[in-house]
Amino acid sequence: MIVIVLPDIATEDRLLAAARRNDQDAMMHIYDIYFPPIYSFIRLRVADTDTAEDLASDVFVRLVSAMRSRNAPHHSLRGWLFRVARNLINDHYGRSRKITEEVLEEWVPSPNDPDPEVQFFRALDIERVRRALRMLADDQQEVLLLRFSQMLSLQETADIMGRNVGAIKSLQFRAVNTLRQILGEYRMEGERG
Amino acid sequence: MASTDLTTVLNECxxxxxxxxxxEDCLRAYPQYALELRPMLEAGLLTKRAxxxxxxxxxxxxxxxxxxxxxxxxxPIRRSYPIRQVLALAAMLLIGFIVVGGGLSAASQNSLPGDTLYGFKLFGESLQRASNGNTSELDNQFNNRRLDEIRQLLAASRAAEVTFIGDVQIIQGNTWLIANLPVEVIASLPGIGSIQIGDTVRVTATTTTNRQLIATKLELIDDKVTPTTTPTLTFTVTPSNTSTLTPSATVSVTPSATVTTTASASATQTPSPTRTGTASPTPTASTTATLSPTSSATRTATRPVQTATPTVCTPQRPSGWVxxxxxxxxxxxxxxxxxxxTIAELQAVNCIxxxxxxxxxxxxxxxxxxxxNPPGNDNNSGNDNGTSEDNQNNSADNQGDDSGGSGSDNSNDNDDDSGSNDNSNDDDD
Structure with missing residues (x-):
């Protein structure tokens, strides 16, 4: 399994500055480095690989346009890229898409034995995890992907999602717990079947 | 149920x-919340597994x-500046240079990359170069200044971006000796597969506070060999799931010194209709495009092998490492x-x-x-294969068409959906 690590901020700022000077090597470098995380982010939100590829491609084509107009990002290249990716995903789904958020009973860990749930998580197969993720509300998926997969900071995540940090804090809290509930359903099914 | 405390502690973790x-580190820091935190964090980490x-x-x-x-x-570049602004700026620069330029460029003589006056030093040099016929001698002199600056930066443990030109003297793992300076060269730098000992290269690098010189770009400016023919290079790479390639190279040399090189790599999986002769899917493969032919067949013959398996770097265990x-x-x-x-050190030692x-x-x-990392359960590679196969059938479809049609052009604004389906500040259930 690949673990994608974004470059450190200093490297990112150098690359961005070079790209703003129309340095083509820097642009290609940005593509090499940032395509994988952007594609992963989109692909986990959009199940279809071709759509994910198109949207990810579009993010970078837009970066070129932005760099050559007055809209070039001045700071936080990653913030800009994820924000554009997010907008494209939203456009793709359309604003009207209704999220079917299942209401589930609160999962209460048994005080004596917290491990079975964790054990169960670790044994889950990847497709089930992806399915469970997609059952979350859009913003809950986003916050988990940005915070846990992309390892972005609370502030960066807040900037990308256009919310304040307090809202992101409670959103991520709800997101992990909703995910637990959905997975808990799987677990019960497993035990029943 | 969810206290504000727990929300904050979760964020902290x-x-x-x-x-x-x-x-575990975080649970140790907040033992009173461990029971509730663990499943939350484990659930969150599942997104990584996905x-x-x-x-x-x-x-x-x-x-x-x-x-x-x-x-x-x-x-097209549409970043236009009003002409008046450009002229004013140019005039100011000119006057500024005439008035204080002499003094500044003298004062900047001892400046180093990263210093405020360093720009004047370079500017002064460029003027000297422009007004002097024998540029190659000047360039040599300026390059020696660059090398001195780098030694000073390293001695002072200062981080800065530097550029210099030099001959490659030694290649030992990731450490190269160029112009008598030890340079860390990560094996993934583009184009380095075609660089050999004796070549002259332009090095772009950064000095670090722990006195390392780490290359960010190497450009071959003279490989000491005059090309006589243009080689035709067909490169077909089928990447395997683990990205390890088993290369085989066939080289045929005709009496007229036309060199035809064919390198192919076989792998366990065929992901897409193979792309031939264009940008190759592995970073190492792309370096072959810069190959220059040589009069000696042996050198050319070894290169495809070199590029397909990066022999430049072999991880060697430093003593005491595990x-x-x-x-x-x-x-x-x-x-x-x-x-x-540092990450750079890890990369260097392990040839990552x-x-x-x-x-x-x-x-x-x-x-x-x-x-x-807590022991994870990695039995999901089978599923990965499944999903990656999904897009094998469609690989040729959408290469050509522009993907710009997927929505309104709102790439720059934070789109304001904060009211759409969440009530942002509730933190209870």
């Missing part, structure tokens, strides 16, 4: 995870690359942090081509044994 700590298969990402990246390159070629097997969830930054060294790609099961050397 996520922050710690992003900084390379483990779930990561997309590397092969799928690589295929998508290579297929979309053409769109990006076309955009770079064809998008084996570590990469597990799901590991990251280079976390491993570096846990073992107290791409710092953002680690493969589970891969064994690397660490200065000491570390625990950065």
């Amino acid at each position: 996520i922050d710690r995870l992003t900084q390379g700590e483990t779930v 990561a997309i298969a590397p092969l799928e990402i690589q295929i998508a990246q290579e297929r979309a690359r053409a769109n990006f390159q076309r955009a770079i070629r064809t998008t 084996d570590y097997q990469i597990r799901s969830g590991d990251s280079l930054s976390a491993l570096a942090a846990a073992s107290g060294i 081509l791409e710092p953002n790609r680690l493969i589970v099961g891969q064994v690397i050397f660490l200065p000491r044994s570390v625990t950065v």
Whole structure:
């Protein structure tokens, strides 16, 4: 399994500055480095690989346009890229898409034995995890992907999602717990079947 | 149920995870919440496990690359500045230089990259170059200044970006000796496959506070061989799931010194209709495009092999270092942090081509044994294969068409959906 690590901020700022000077090597470098995380982010939100590829491609084509107009990002290249990716995903789904958020009973860990749930998580197969993720509300998926997969900071995540940090804090809290509930359903099914 | 406290503690723990700590580290810091926190963090970490298969990402990246390159070629620059502003700026610069330029360029003589006056030093040199016929001698002189500056920067443990020209004297793993300076060259730098000892290169590098010189770009400016023919190079690479290639190279040399090189790499999986002769899917493969033919057949013959298996770098265990097997969830930054060294050092020792790609099961050397990750369960590779196969059938469809049609052009604004389906500040259930 690949673990994608974004470059450190200093490297990112150098690359961005070079790209703003129309340095083509820097642009290609940005593509090499940032395509994988952007594609992963989109692909986990959009199940279809071709759509994910198109949207990810579009993010970078837009970066070129932005760099050559007055809209070039001045700071936080990653913030800009994820924000554009997010907008494209939203456009793709359309604003009207209704999220079917299942209401589930609160999962209460048994005080004596917290491990079975964790054990169960670790044994889950990847497709089930992806399915469970997609059952979350859009913003809950986003916050988990940005915070846990992309390892972005609370502030960066807040900037990308256009919310304040307090809202992101409670959103991520709800997101992990909703995910637990959905997975808990799987677990019960497993035990029943 | 969810107290504000727990929300904050959860956030604290996520922050710690992003900084390379483990779930256990955070639970130890907040033992009173451990019971509730553990499943939350484990659930959150599942998003990492859901990561997309590397092969799928690589295929998508290579297929979309053409769109990006076309955009770079064809998008016009529309960043226009009012002409008056440009003229005023030019006039000011000119006057400024005439008035204080002499003094400043004298004062800037001892400045180093990163200093305020350093720009004047370079500007002064460019004027000298422009007004002098014998530029090659001047360039040589200026290059020696660059080398001196780098020694001074290293001696002072200062980080700065530097450029210099020099001959490659030694290549030993990731450490190269160029112009008598030890340079760390990561094996994944583009184009370095074609560089050999004796070549003259332009090095772009950064000095670090721990007195290392790390190359960010190497350009071959003279490979000491005059090309006589243009080689035709057909390169077909089928990447395997683990990105390890088994290369085979066939070289045929005709009496007229036309060199035809064919390198092919076979792999366990066929991900897409293979792309031939264009941008190749592995970073190492692309270096062959810069090959220059030589009059000696032997040199040419060895190159495809060199590029397909990066023999430039072989991990060698420094004494006292231990084996570590990469597990799901590991990251280079976390491993570096846990073992107290820099990512660059880790990369250098282990010949890690791409710092953002680690493969589970891969064994690397660490200065000491570390625990950065709770034991995960990595039985999901089968599923990865399944999903990556999904897009094999469609690979040819959408290479050519522009993908710009997917929505309104709102790339720059934060789109305001904060009211759509969430009530942002509730923190109870």
